Amino acid sequence: MKKANWLVLLLICAIIVSALSGCGDTKEETKFSVEFMDGDTVLKTEEVAENGTATQWTPEKEGQTFVGWFATPSMSVAFDFSKPITENTKVFAGFSAYTEDTRQWALVGSGKGDLLLSSNWGKTITDAHKLQKTGDNTYSITLDLYAGDEFQFAIDTEWHDKRGFGYLDTVKDGAGNEVFSGSGGIGETAAKGQNIKVAQDGNYTLTLYTHPGDDYYNENDPSYSEANKEAFNLNDFDKITWVRNGDAAELSGVTTNYYIKGAGITLWADLYNEATGFAKVGDTHTLTVYLREGEEFMFTSLVTEDGASTAGSEYIRFENLDEASRGLFTGSGNIVASKSGTYTFTYNETSKVLSANLVSEEPMGECDFYIDGNFDGHSWNDTYFDPNFKFTALGGDVYELRNVTLTEGAEFIIQSFEKDASSNEGKLGAYNFKYYRGDESFVAASPENSNFNLKVAKAGEYNITFNAYAKVIEITPAGQEDTVHIKGSFVESWNIIDPATNLPSDEYKLINNNGVYEITMTITEDMVANGATWQAGLMVNTTTGNDGEWVGVSNLGADSEDNVNALFRPESGNNLTCSTAGTYRITLDLATKTINIYKA
Numbered sequence: 001m002k003k004a005n006w007l008v009l010l011l012i013c014a015i016i017v018s019a020l021s022g023c024g025d026t027k028e029e030t031k032f033s034v035e036f037m038d039g040d041t042v043l044k045t046e047e048v049a050e051n052g053t054a055t056q057w058t059p060e061k062e063g064q065t066f067v068g069w070f071a072t073p074s075m076s077v078a079f080d081f082s083k084p085i086t087e088n089t090k091v092f093a094g095f096s097a098y099t100e101d102t103r104q105w106a107l108v109g110s111g112k113g114d115l116l117l118s119s120n121w122g123k124t125i126t127d128a129h130k131l132q133k134t135g136d137n138t139y140s141i142t143l144d145l146y147a148g149d150e151f152q153f154a155i156d157t158e159w160h161d162k163r164g165f166g167y168l169d170t171v172k173d174g175a176g177n178e179v180f181s182g183s184g185g186i187g188e189t190a191a192k193g194q195n196i197k198v199a200q201d202g203n204y205t206l207t208l209y210t211h212p213g214d215d216y217y218n219e220n221d222p223s224y225s226e227a228n229k230e231a232f233n234l235n236d237f238d239k240i241t242w243v244r245n246g247d248a249a250e251l252s253g254v255t256t257n258y259y260i261k262g263a264g265i266t267l268w269a270d271l272y273n274e275a276t277g278f279a280k281v282g283d284t285h286t287l288t289v290y291l292r293e294g295e296e297f298m299f300t301s302l303v304t305e306d307g308a309s310t311a312g313s314e315y316i317r318f319e320n321l322d323e324a325s326r327g328l329f330t331g332s333g334n335i336v337a338s339k340s341g342t343y344t345f346t347y348n349e350t351s352k353v354l355s356a357n358l359v360s361e362e363p364m365g366e367c368d369f370y371i372d373g374n375f376d377g378h379s380w381n382d383t384y385f386d387p388n389f390k391f392t393a394l395g396g397d398v399y400e401l402r403n404v405t406l407t408e409g410a411e412f413i414i415q416s417f418e419k420d421a422s423s424n425e426g427k428l429g430a431y432n433f434k435y436y437r438g439d440e441s442f443v444a445a446s447p448e449n450s451n452f453n454l455k456v457a458k459a460g461e462y463n464i465t466f467n468a469y470a471k472v473i474e475i476t477p478a479g480q481e482d483t484v485h486i487k488g489s490f491v492e493s494w495n496i497i498d499p500a501t502n503l504p505s506d507e508y509k510l511i512n513n514n515g516v517y518e519i520t521m522t523i524t525e526d527m528v529a530n531g532a533t534w535q536a537g538l539m540v541n542t543t544t545g546n547d548g549e550w551v552g553v554s555n556l557g558a559d560s561e562d563n564v565n566a567l568f569r570p571e572s573g574n575n576l577t578c579s580t581a582g583t584y585r586i587t588l589d590l591a592t593k594t595i596n597i598y599k600a
Contacts, residue, residue, distance in 0.1 A: 032085050036069070038093045051084040054091065064095040067211065067237045075236040078169070096237050099213035101137040106130045108159055109151025109195065112251055113144045118279035122157050123429075128281040131208060142205045144248035150183050150195040153208050153240070160231040161215075163208060166192030167240045173200075179244070192234060203245045211237040254305045256312060258285050258347060262297025262334075263554035263574045265289070267470050270311060272302055273434035275471045278347065285347045290364050292469065293340040296331070296554055296574055299347070299354075316347060316354055325356040332572055366419040367428060369399050369466055373412025373453065376405045384415070385422055396592030397469035403478045404462050411445045411453040414466055414473060431466065436473045467593075474549070484510040484517040484588055488534020488575070490527050515590050520600050522583045532578040533570075551588065552576055557596045564597055 030050040036043045036059070043059050058066055069079040070092045079091050106129045107115060108122030118124055131139035131153065139153075152164040165171075165182035173179050179202075182194035215233040258278045261268060266276060278285035278299075291297070301312030318331040328343070330336045337343070341361040347354045369391040370384055383389035391399035391414070406412070414435075418426035433444040433454050441460075445453040454473075461478040476482075485504040487496045498505040510517035523532050552574035556565045564584070570577040576595075578584075583600040 033088050034085060035088075035090045036093065037073075037090050038095070039073075043093065048085045050086060053083070054081055054085060054089070056081045059093055061093075061095045064097050067094045067096050070094055070236070094237055096211040096214050098136070099211070101210045101212045103155045103161065103210075103212070104130055105139045105153050105155060105163075105208060105210075107141055107143070107151055108154045108157070108162075109149065111149030111151065111198070112146040113149070113248070114281050115143050116145075116149050116151055117255075118281055119151075120274050120279075122154060122159055123274040124279040125157055126279055126281065126286055134207070137210045137212070139208045139210070140205055142203065142245070144201075144203050145198045146201050146248060146251065147198055149198040151198075152195055153206075158231070161233060162193065163210075163235075163238055163240060164192060165194040165196045167208075167235075167238055168196065169239045169241050173244070179242070193232075196240075200244075201248045203248050205243045205245060207241045209237075209239050209241070211235060254303065255280075256314070256349065257302050257304070258287075258299050258314075258316065258349075259302060260287060260289060260297055260299055260345075262291075262295055263552065264292055264295050265297055265470055267437070267467070267472055267549055268574075269437050269472065270300065271435065271437070271471065272309070273471070275435075278345070283348055283350045285349065286344065288342060288344045288359070290342045290469070291337040291340065293337055294554060295337045296334050296572075297337075298334045299345075316352075320347070320352055320354040322353050322355050325354070328356055328358055334572065336572070364397075364469065367468060368417045368419055368421060369401075369468075370415050370417070371401055371404065371412055371464065372415040372430070373410060375410035375412050375456070376407060384417075384424070391464075391466060394591035396589075396594055397467055398591060398593065399466045399468060400463060400591075402463045404464055406456045406459060406462055408456055408459040410456045412456075413453055414464070431471065431473060435466075435471055436475070438473075438475055442475060482512075482590060484512075484590070486510065486519055486521070486534050486586065489531055490534065510586075510588060517588045517590060518585060520583065520585045523578045523581050525581045528578060528581050533575040549593075551593055551595060555588075555593050555595045557594045562598060564599055565595075568597055 031047045032050065034046045034048050034054045036046070036057075038059070038061070044057070046054060048054055056069065060066065069081070071077045071079045073092055075092055075094045106122075106125045107119060108125070108129070109116050109119055110121050111117060111119075115129060118126070119129055131141045134140045145151075152159065152162045154160060154162040165180070168180055171178060171180045178199045181197045181199055182191055183197035212235075214237050215235050217233055257272075257280055259270070259272055259276045260266065261270060261276070275289070276287075278287040299316035301314035302309055303312040317333055318326070318329065318335045321329065321335070329338055339358060339361060340363065341358050344357045344359050345354060346356075370386070371389050371391075372380060372383055374380060389401065391401045394400055414431040416428040416431070418428060421427075433442070433452055436442055436454055441456070441458040442454045443457050445455040462475050463478050465474045465476075466472070467474075483504075485496060485508050487494050487504075487508060496505050496508045497503065508519070510519040553569055553576060554574055556569065556576075557563070559565050567580050568576045568578055576597075585598045585600045587596050587598070588594070589596075
């Protein structure tokens, strides 16, 4: 029995030693405190084990709505509840007092689909671009997006109150793949102001949540200034969410767009830009444009296939107008405006029907124009409001800046401002290469994108003319004399070229009298019988006789007691047509491009 007792005693001692040894290896669990704050007030404290996660919860505050938890007191960064806790942490509650948002938000940007393509970086906003209000300060839009598209939400074409990349609540899908990224524009140093760039094609519903009572201005952010603080505000609580609904519609390799051209509106030039082009949504195209009474115009097509654009063969004329719209115009082939005013045209490319509304009879507003660029030692934006770089109004919508030194490789645009503006708040918009009509002395600064700055290919001193109504930039070497000739049906095949010189004959040259060019012509009965028609041409290149600009009926001045303009106005077309034989003095004011005709 004694031996057995000893064995039991040894076993008990072994157990005690083992237990004591195990207790010595036990390590106390590390925990950190997570304090949930409302300003300086602690709402709640949670103990979290090291590498554990905090528990998300929703606090309440009388008269205010909880909008989320933030990692910093400034509430500029949302708190990530999936992030492991490795130190004592403070989480800050965001509360917002409800204020109704009465702003109309819209999609602005550029891309491959109809909406972003027609937006053209926000220059066009139609009902299709506007977000729909789906709840209290909640706005949504559903559209197809394609990789490389870029966009934001804003309240107007100037991108005021813009909401960009920094407002997205997430940028990856459930599998961790990037769906959106930030794309900084000029002057954009903060994520909130960056464009949202699409990484994955798809049909998306995007929802914007706003808290207008919490908009603020950040004086330390170099993207903003005192002058535009109300236009470019920030908000810590606003956010954009998204849902991918499925695949985007397959893009067609061929697209057709439509542009206006006319006697006055583009000087019959094919100009493809946002001032002349329709906005396209589906098979419906819309254009709002100011037209003068008597303006003769039509619409032409531009076909783009795999990125290359060529003039199309489709023309939209009077016959395409629906019955309700025809009362606003006259014409048989081309369309002629019966009243001056702002018109909205809508064209359905499937039905080929054009409709129009006269939305305003207010006259076209006056503007100031300045050259802007890096020419002749200047930097961008430093020529605004300097009278040396302000275009002089010549009358008749024509503005001119003379004797501008342009070095090879320099870039520039024409910037418009409200009349008598003295700050950037009056800026209206820029005119670039797409508005230029001339030779290859000037090219697009970006070969891949003609909607870009004018770039000087041939250095020199130039006179720059801008027609605010036609939206046309013309540039000629300074000191080069303009010459004006008249041509018409009174010579065979309208050919007035002298075979000895290969230049227009002096017999049909108008004489310059202080900027007003004149010619006196006798119209015989035989010429009338044969249909005496002609136009005046501005031959700015006298060494080759190349045509410059042609002017005609749309340039005739108002009828008065001392002129006989009415005798030269045909029922249609832009060629002057004489119906009564006689001797006439024809004048052209080069500055205003105005024709007047008098009995000699």
